């Protein structure tokens with residue numbers, strides 16, 4: 001069952017079009033990540049859905065009811081704001097209790113107490129309830145803000161960068177807790193973030209947003225198998241897609257700064273093109289192999305369970321994840337190949353994926 005359905009949502013701030021024809025839906029019990037860089041329009045989308053900012057065009061339905069023009073208090077959403085938005089003059093308890101004391105959802109004091117203590121317990125802040133929020137650390141405040149959303153069982157939770165202000169360790173542990181809570185409650189969540197790891201870890205599907213437009217929506221596997229735009233390659237993956245520019249002539253494609261040409265699928269028009277590979281598809285070798293190009297490892301980043309090599313060749317850099325025991329280090333020579341069959345081709349001007357006849361994209 002569809003809990004949230006958004007169609008053709010548009011919004012401008014003066015001359016700036018912040019949202020341009022946004023459409024998406026979230027099913028009951030689903031987590032949809034809204035993933036995009038700063039300024040993409042994530043907060044504007046969530047605020048429009050919550051009714052906290054007006055939209056110029058579009059239709060918003062929550063649980064089958066059109067709410068496009070409804071009062072925010074009647075939309076039955078719970079929102080965790082970017083930057084928390086807690087009331088500093090109140091203690092943690094009263095901040096968490098706030099939604100239950102609003103006229104629209106008023107409940108008995110006994111129920112308030114039970115729900116506040118349950119949410120605080122879930123987020124491990126029971127011992128902080130009496131403290132004023134300005135005496136809490138950033139991580140503690142974030143937990144209070146999430147607990148404030150959890151005291152209700154709304155149709156949908158709108159979470160705006162709920163973990164971005166936290167350091168890496170805290171972010172990962174709170175993300176795991178949030179995932180458990182979501183499963184326990186079968187909560188429906190629209191989760192705005194600029195963090196690919198966060199989106200990949202928690203979301204059932206990902207909606208990619210850039211410049212106020214939805215680029216593509218799908219499961220992570222679908223986005224990886226069929227990116228529809230060069231920006232998808234930049235927003236997804238860790239490291240992201242390795243992207244190059246090149247020139248098509250006939251059946252050959254010459255990548256700028258790359259010594260030899262690779263075969264190009266038939267039917268491509270001659271001229272400039274963008275081409276990319278997921279780092280997983282780039283082949284790397286310690287020895288020279290047929291068709292491989294020489295390059296230099298100029299940096300390695302340890303990432304706990306694996307390591308990223310940064311490889312430099314012909315003015316390009318690319319990054320590739322390898323196992324910890326892969327015995328290439330900084331300063332080493334290596335050889336790599338960009339396999340033709342795994343290449344994604346993008347229109348040079350529009351960035352859109354060029355469909356080809358090899359079964360890709």
Ligand code: ADP
Nearest residue numbers: 013016018036037038039040041042043044045
């Ligand atoms: P995100 O949350 O993805 O970072 P926002 O929705 O906050 O993006 O912003 C989208 C665009 O709208 C940005 O270009 C931002 O500068 C602009 N914007 C956001 N809020 C306002 C506002 N109140 N007035 C003017 N411009 C705004």
Ligand code: MG
Nearest residue numbers: 042043044082
């Ligand atoms: Mg934002």
